[in-house]
Structure formats: structure tokens, C-alpha cells
Amino acid sequence: MGIQYDPAEMIAGIPDGARIMMGGFGMCGIPENSIAMLLETGQKNLTILSNNAGVDTFGIGLLINSGQVSKMISTYIGENTVLEKLLIDGGIEVELVPQGTFAERIRAAGAGLGGFFTPTGVGTVVAEGKETRELHGKTFVFEEPLHADYAFVKASVGDRKGNLFYRKTTQNFNAVMAMAAKKTIAEVEKLVDAGGIEPESVHTPGLFVDVVYQGANFEKRIEKRTYRTADR
Amino acid sequence: MKSGSKKERIAQRIARELRDGFYVNLGIGIPTMVADYIPEGMDITLHSENGMLGIGPYPTESEMNADLINAGKETISETPGSSYFGSDLSFAMVRGGHIDLSILGGMQVSESGDLANWMVPGSVVKGMGGAMDLVAGSRRVVVAMMHTSKDGSPKILPSCTLPLTGVGVVTMIVTDLAVIEVTKKGLLLTEVAPDTTVDEVREKTGATLRIGDVREMLFAN
Numbered sequence: 042m043g044i045q046y047d048p049a050e051m052i053a054g055i056p057d058g059a060r061i062m063m064g065g066f067g068m069c070g071i072p073e074n075s076i077a078m079l080l081e082t083g084q085k086n087l088t089i090l091s092n093n094a095g096v097d098t099f100g101i102g103l104l105i106n107s108g109q110v111s112k113m114i115s116t117y118i119g120e121n122t123v124l125e126k127l128l129i130d131g132g133i134e135v136e137l138v139p140q141g142t143f144a145e146r147i148r149a150a151g152a153g154l155g156g157f158f159t160p161t162g163v164g165t166v167v168a169e170g171k172e173t174r175e176l177h178g179k180t181f182v183f184e185e186p187l188h189a190d191y192a193f194v195k196a197s198v199g200d201r202k203g204n205l206f207y208r209k210t211t212q213n214f215n216a217v218m219a220m221a222a223k224k225t226i227a228e229v230e231k232l233v234d235a236g237g238i239e240p241e242s243v244h245t246p247g248l249f250v251d252v253v254y255q256g257a258n259f260e261k262r263i264e265k266r267t268y269r270t271a272d273r
Numbered sequence: 274m275k276s277g278s279k280k281e282r283i284a285q286r287i288a289r290e291l292r293d294g295f296y297v298n299l300g301i302g303i304p305t306m307v308a309d310y311i312p313e314g315m316d317i318t319l320h321s322e323n324g325m326l327g328i329g330p331y332p333t334e335s336e337m338n339a340d341l342i343n344a345g346k347e348t349i350s351e352t353p354g355s356s357y358f359g360s361d362l363s364f365a366m367v368r369g370g371h372i373d374l375s376i377l378g379g380m381q382v383s384e385s386g387d388l389a390n391w392m393v394p395g396s397v398v399k400g401m402g403g404a405m406d407l408v409a410g411s412r413r414v415v416v417a418m419m420h421t422s423k424d425g426s427p428k429i430l431p432s433c434t435l436p437l438t439g440v441g442v443v444t445m446i447v448t449d450l451a452v453i454e455v456t457k458k459g460l461l462l463t464e465v466a467p468d469t470t471v472d473e474v475r476e477k478t479g480a481t482l483r484i485g486d487v488r489e490m491l492f493a494n
Contacts (some may be wrong), residue, residue: 066323066360067346069339092360119399120346128398135398140322141364141406148361160409161368164387164440167405197340209340209357210324216359244359261339267347268334 044203045252048226052078055191059084062147062192062218063091063101067120067264070211071100072193074228074256079193080107088112090147090189092140092214094121099262105133114187116140120264139167142184144217150186151220151249158183192222195256196245199229200237203247212244219249228256279449282466283417285310285492287376287447290415291317295373296366298322298407301345303417304376318354320372322403324363327355344403364403368410375411377404379418379446381433384480386443386455388416389435401438408439420448420477427479429453429460450474452490459483464490 045051052075055061061079065071079087080103087110094113095102102121104110112134118124127133138146139161149157158181162168172183194215196205205227207215219225227245232255247253280303288310291297298320299305308328311317319328321343328343329350337348366372381389388408391401408414421427429446446453451474452464462482465474467489475482 066344067342069323069342069346115400117400117402125398129395137400139401139405140360140403141368141410144360144364159368161406163409165405165437167401207357209338209351210321210342211340212357212359213324214360217361263337263339263348264342264346265348266337267331267349268337269331270333 044201044247044250046201046254048075048078048228048252048254051224051226051252053082055079055082055084057084058086058088059191060088060090060189062189062214062222063089064192064194064213064215064218065100066092066210066213068096068100068262070195070207070213070215071095072195072226072228073100073259075193075226076100076103079109080104083107083109085109086111088114090114090187092116092143094118094124096120096264097123099260112136114138114143116143142167143187144214146184146187147214147221148217150188151217154186156183156185187221189218189222190224192218192225194219194225194227194245196227196229198231198233198238199227199250199253200233200235200247201253202235203227203250203253204238204243205229205245205247205250205253206238206242207244216245219245224251225249226252228254230256230259279419281306282490282492283447283449286452286490287415287417288312289491290374290413290445291315292373296320296326296371298367298372298375298411300375300377300404300407302378304378305345307376307417320363320366321349322360322363322367322407324358324360325351325355327352329355364406367403367406370410370412372407372411374413374415375407376415376417377407379416379428381428381430381435382416382443382446383430383432384459386441387433388414388438388443389433390438392436394436404438408442413444414442415445415447416443417447420450420474425477427477430479431481450477453482461485462487464488466490
């Protein structure tokens with residue numbers, strides 16, 4: 042099947058218990074529209090793979106509040122106090138992964154690798170139960186790829202071939218997650234015709250993308266509004 | 274002295290570890306304050322693990338952009354020569370030894386340079402974020418922290434009691450009281466703050482300190 046431009050059917054068809062990657066770092070570059078649709082379609086028992094877990098009132102936090110998420114695989118959940126409490130009470134399973142290992146495990150899945158040896162986490166709880174190996178006088182721990190059924194990603198611009206361009210720090214996990222799932226759904230701030238993105242500026246080639254659509258009403262929340270006074 | 278100014282002194286002292294041309298990652302808290310003390314004219318490029326090299330100062334209120342944040346989720350600005358990239362490449366830079374210096378906060382540091390800074394079992398369960406990668410891969414790791422906990426108990430210990438972030442990864446510890454280098458022979462006290470003594474630092478340190486050629490800690494550049 043060629044590229045689709047309407048996400049409704051695919052999102053409605055996501056089964057209970059699916060594993061879904063969601064791009065973004067904090068609230069920056071998150072797939073707001075696809076999350077809102079998943080909230081509507083109401084699937085349960087989802088495993089969400091995302092760097093963070095949103096905040097209490099936005100992003101993945103909305104899916105946690107609605108009880109749709111049974112497991113989070115993340116690197117840092119400190120901005121979501123509801124989840125932190127659920128975790129301590131045992132109401133939701135959380136698997137914490139070092140951020141670089143998280144990114145590389147996702148990349149490994151997308152790149153067809155069976156895993157890799159990393160120095161990150163050697164001698165810590167992260168390495169418990171995993172194979173370690175001495176290479177060139179240094180200890181490494183083996184990490185497996187992280188796959189998913191779906192990836193929800195967000196880009197600044199997308200074209201009708203599915204090519205994606207991310208502005209500033211919004212690329213984060215979006216590009217690597219687009220590679221790693223069986224189906225990738227990309228929402229974009231601006232959908233253009235093929236050729237509307239300079240080929241050299243494409244971050245995610247369209248072959249990784251199954252659905253590309255123009256998102257609506259992006260809130261693009263800012264988590265920490267830090268600024269200086271203009272005259273300084 | 275107020276804890277705010279103590280933290281500023283730590284940041285000022287760490288700024289003296291910067292060298293022209295360094296690529297530097299600053300953690301959240303005291304480490305972020307180091308950016309305020311980069312010597313005039315020194316070429317320092319700040320790395321943000323969410324996918325940027327070349328962090329600039331905080332933007333003005335009207336320049337704030339939801340698409341441009343640092344790893345602490347704060348709005349920031351870019352500088353001429355900045356670049357943006359994905360998280361996988363960002364951590365390839367980190368693990369690959371391309372970051373000259375990482376500055377992180379600490380809960381505990383051991384005699385052999387182990388660091389614990391991400392978890393207190395049963396109470397703080399936020400996640401390690403990028404800390405384990407940063408300590409595993411950066412060429413130098415400086416820990417910025419208050420010398421003792423709020424209750425006065427030592428944070429520099431024979432071995433860490435909290436879950437580790439990395440084993441044998443710390444290069445230097447800078448606190449409100451002292452500068453301590455991690456060497457193959459253990460911890461070496463090299464500087465003490467002007468308002469303290471070697472004896473006081475020893476008393477507030479849980480691990481054995483070797484006493485080197487101890488100088489007074491300097492804060493300005």
C-alpha cells in the first residue's frame with residue numbers, strides 16, 4: 042500500500058496491547074494530534090516507548106490519566122507526578138533505560154541489527170542480567186534492539202512522499218523512531234507537495250513513513266519558560 | 274554564606290576547568306550555572322543531549338520558541354555555528370568520547386570515582402535520563418555538589434550506598450568546601466575554600482583523603 046494521508050483508519054485499527062513509540066523530548070516535538078486521536082479511540086493496555094511521559098495535563102500524560110497505558114519504557118519521567126505516584130504505588134509498569142541506550146536500541150531495531158555492546162550502565166542496575174564483554178581493555182554491556190508496532194512522530198514539514206524535516210530541537214527521537222516501528226504515522230505542521238523540501242534537507246526519507254498528515258491546532262506547550270530581560 | 278552563593282562559587286570554580294575549544298555538556302542545577310562564568314573570548318561549545326551543539330543564552334520573552342529547548346526543557350537560544358541533530362547522533366557524540374567535559378550534579382561519590390546521582394530507592398524514581406551515557410563516554414567528568422547533605426552527612430564516601438550512575442567515572446569533585454581529584458591512588462584534596470580548613474574538609478568527608486599541595490580555591494578567572 043502506498044503512503045496514506047488520513048491517520049484515522051490506522052489509529053482506529055491499533056489493537057489493545059500494542060507497542061507504540063512516540064517521538065518528542067519533554068513537550069518539544071511531540072505527536073499531539075495522534076495522541077488526541079488515540080485518546081478518542083480508547084485502546085487499552087498499551088506499552089508506550091517515549092523519552093518522557095508527558096506532564097500531568099498534556100502529551101502522554103493524557104493517555105496515562107485515561108488508564109490506557111499499562112507500561113512505559115522511558116528514560117526520565119520526572120515531569121509527570123501522576124505517573125511517579127502510580128509507579129511507586131505499582132499501578133503502572135515503568136522500564137527505565139539510559140537515554141543514549143534508548144536511542145541506540147531504537148536505531149538498532151530500525152537498522153536491522155541484533156543489538157550492540159555499549160559502555161553505558163556497566164556496573165549499575167541497568168547491566169544486571171545482561172551479557173558483558175571486555176573489548177580493547179574496556180567493559181561493555183550487550184543491549185538488544187527495541188521494536189514497536191507503531192511510531193507516532195511529529196515533524197515541522199512533511200511532503201506527500203513522506204519525507205520529513207524537523208526544525209531546531211524537535212528532531213530528538215522522532216527521526217530514529219520513524220525507522221523502528223512496523224507502521225509510522227507522521228503528523229506535520231505543514232504538508233507540502235513532493236519537492237517542497239529540498240532533498241538535502243530531508244531528515245527522514247519517506248520510505249520510513251506510512252501515513253503523513255497535516256496536524257491541526259498544535260498547542261506546542263512550553264514546559265519551562267526561561268527568558269532574560271531584553272535590555273541585559 | 275547563603276546556599277545560592279555557595280552554588281555560584283562551585284560554578285565559578287568549575288568554569289576554571291574550561292579550555293579553549295572544549296565541547297561541554299552541562300547537567301541540570303549547579304552545572305547549568307557554569308555557563309554564566311565562561312571566560313570572555315574562550316571558544317566553548319555547549320552540547321544539549323536532546324540534539325544541539327551551540328546553546329546560547331536564554332532568549333528574550335518574545336524570542337521564546339517551543340521548538341528550541343535544552344535537556345532541562347528550558348527555552349534557550351542558538352548561537353552562530355549551532356547545529357541540530359537527533360538523539361541517536363547526540364549520544365554517539367557522548368559515548369564516542371567527543372564531549373571533552375561533562376559537568377553533573379551528584380548525590381554520592383565514592384573513593385574510586387563511582388557516582389550515584391539518579392535514584393533514591395522508594396522515594397525519588399524519576400529516571401537516569403542521559404546521565405549514565407554522559408559519565409560513561411565523556412573524556413572528563415566533573416561532579417558539582419554541596420560537600421554534605423542537608424543533614425550534614427557526608428556525600429563523599431568509601432563506596433556509594435545509592436544505586437550507581439557509573440563505576441569509576443568521576444575525574445574531579447568540586448564542592449562548596451573543596452576541590453578533590455580522583456586519582457588511581459584514591460581521592461586527592463587539592464584546594465579548600467577560603468572560609469574552611471583542611472581539617473574541616475576531612476571531617477565532613479566520609480572517604481579517606483590524600484592531602485596534596487593544597488591551595489586556596491579560586492573563584493574568579
